[in-house]
């Protein structure tokens with residue numbers, strides 16, 4: 399990690415041209431005092447759940463039935479979807495998040511509305527409707543012969559967009575038939591789309607999944623249908639066997655680590671040492687609404703606690719890397735990624751896209767360790783005051799709205 403006590407960033411167009419210690423020459427904007435970081439990366443978040451944050455209605459399967467599924471049914475209504483999409487997208491920008499992998503509801507129209515809101519705001523995202531065709535409330539069942547052509551049309555509509563991509567998202571094994579999973583994997587392969595799903599979150603979920611599919615373990619269910627590869631993002635990965643961890647490493651599939659969500663639903667603690675030992679790509683997910691905040695620093699603080707619980711003391715520099723450059727790389731937005739022509743993001747470095755967030759830190763904070771501590775672990779920290787994507791401001795708290803802190 400590079401840190402400058404008093405630094406300057408030169409932005410030319412969408413890209414960062416230069417970064418280094420401030421040389422005293424005139425600048426267009428003096429952002430001092432304040433901590434400028436790369437924009438954050440959220441690898442797992444559900445936009446149609448953004449109004450049920452805090453629903454403490456039980457462990458995973460009960461919480462889905464009681465709180466999530468009734469709410470997600472409302473996204474059949476385009477007007478409601480638009481209202482929530484606009485505030486959700488503003489919430490991401492306000493949190494300093496500049497790239498996110500976003501789950502929609504089953505309704506392709508609600509994801510189209512989300513993509514329009516992301517486009518208008520200027521954020522980067524990989525987003526898709528969730529696929530569900532079995533064992534779900536009637537109103538959320540969308541058979542493959544309807545869901546996949548809708549998804550393909552959506553992918554076609556957004557193909558080649560510089561910041562937005564459409565993803566293939568079988569919600570989780572329990573909501574998908576074999577036919578759905580196979581067709582989803584095929585569509586992702588044919589159109590080179592990201593795949594994302596949930597895995598190994600909750601003991602009851604795992605037992606039901608292995609029984610229904612007569613599988614040795616959870617990962618096998620997705621492997622069988624061609625869903626596990628280096629363009630797959632798997633949320634949770636809490637209760638994997640050693641064999642599942644080995645196969646994750648072999649596939650170079652991405653772990654979306656959602657420690658706040660895992661704590662809130664009582665799902666368990668992800669053994670992060672297994673990920674580090676095998677160099678498996680990892681990114682942090684807020685997992686709103688099981689996660690209670692869109693703030694990636696909030697998620698990183700939970701990742702630190704989760705690490706301690708599982709016997710791994712994480713360096714705050716590694717946490718910040720996961721929330722920025724590491725997360726971006728895991729989602730194909732790194733310098734050697736397969737982002738389909740998208741620029742590299744996640745660092746303040748020459749050649750990277752100018753995706754940045756400005757944080758008011760207290761005036762007494764000094765040095766790299768102090769700045770990292772305040773950014774990641776001070777739970778009373780003020781929110782970012784400004785956010786940029788590709789050099790364009792996508793959020794500003796406005797004059798007087800910054801809630802203190804900067805001295």
Ligand SMILES: [Zn+2]
Pocket residue numbers: 442444596633685
């Ligand atoms: Zn989730």
